[in-house]
Structures are given as structure tokens and as C-alpha cells.
Amino acid sequence: MTQLTVTLDLDGVTDKAGLMDRCAAALKLPDWFGRNWDALADSLSDHTVWPEEAVERGLLIVVRGWRPYAEARPEEWETAQEIFAEAADRTPALTVALALGS
Numbered sequence: 001m002t003q004l005t006v007t008l009d010l011d012g013v014t015d016k017a018g019l020m021d022r023c024a025a026a027l028k029l030p031d032w033f034g035r036n037w038d039a040l041a042d043s044l045s046d047h048t049v050w051p052e053e054a055v056e057r058g059l060l061i062v063v064r065g066w067r068p069y070a071e072a073r074p075e076e077w078e079t080a081q082e083i084f085a086e087a088a089d090r091t092p093a094l095t096v097a098l099a100l101g102s
Contacts, residue, residue, distance in 0.1 A: 003058035003095060004051060011065030016076050019069065027051070027061075037079060044087035044094060054093075064099035 008026045013019050020035035028051050029043050047055050063084070070077035084096040 003060040003093075004054040005060045005062060006051070006054070008061050008063045009065050010063060010069050013065070013069045014072050016073070019076070019080060037083060040080075041083045041087060044083065044096075045091045047091075047093070058093040058095070060095045060097065062097050062099055064101075066098060 006026050008022060010019065010022055013022055017035070020033075020040065023029065023040060023043075024033050024035065027043065027049075029049055033039055033043060033049075043049050050059055061084075066077070088094050088096050
């Protein structure tokens, strides 16, 4: 069975708040999602907040449109990458991939 694929589209995102909003929407995170780095790390590693299909199949998050955000906020983008990588390392059912095209 293949992983559930979720696209995290960062087109137009210029700050951390925008990134968190897109993560909450794409991953269908609960209203109580804290929209901070720790909350994002916890949510990525916590199957109970994943979309139901992902719990059964695993989750592939494809991040697209990330380059403008990375250029506008390099320190934030570095933190986001670290969180994605650490969550994927800790959670075998999770894969995060950066789309290199547009």
C-alpha cells in the first residue's frame, strides 16, 4: 500500500505565520495546533493528528513552492528543514520531499 501524499504548497508564503497556516491546512491539523516550531515538530511525529488515511498507509509530504520563502527567510527555512528532517528520522511512516520544480 502506498503512502498518502499531501502537497504542502508554499507559493506566496513569506513568513513563519504563513508556513504554519499552510501546514495546518495541508495536514488538516486540529484547531488547537499551536502554530510554532515545537507544535509543528510534535504534529509531524504524532499519528493521532494525521489525516486518517495516513495513519494506515504512511504519509508523504511534498513541499512545493518553497524557494521564495527560503530566500526571503533563510533562517526560518533552515529551522523548518530541520524539523521536517528530524520528524522523518523519528517517524518511519513519514517522508518529506522537496519538489525541485515550480
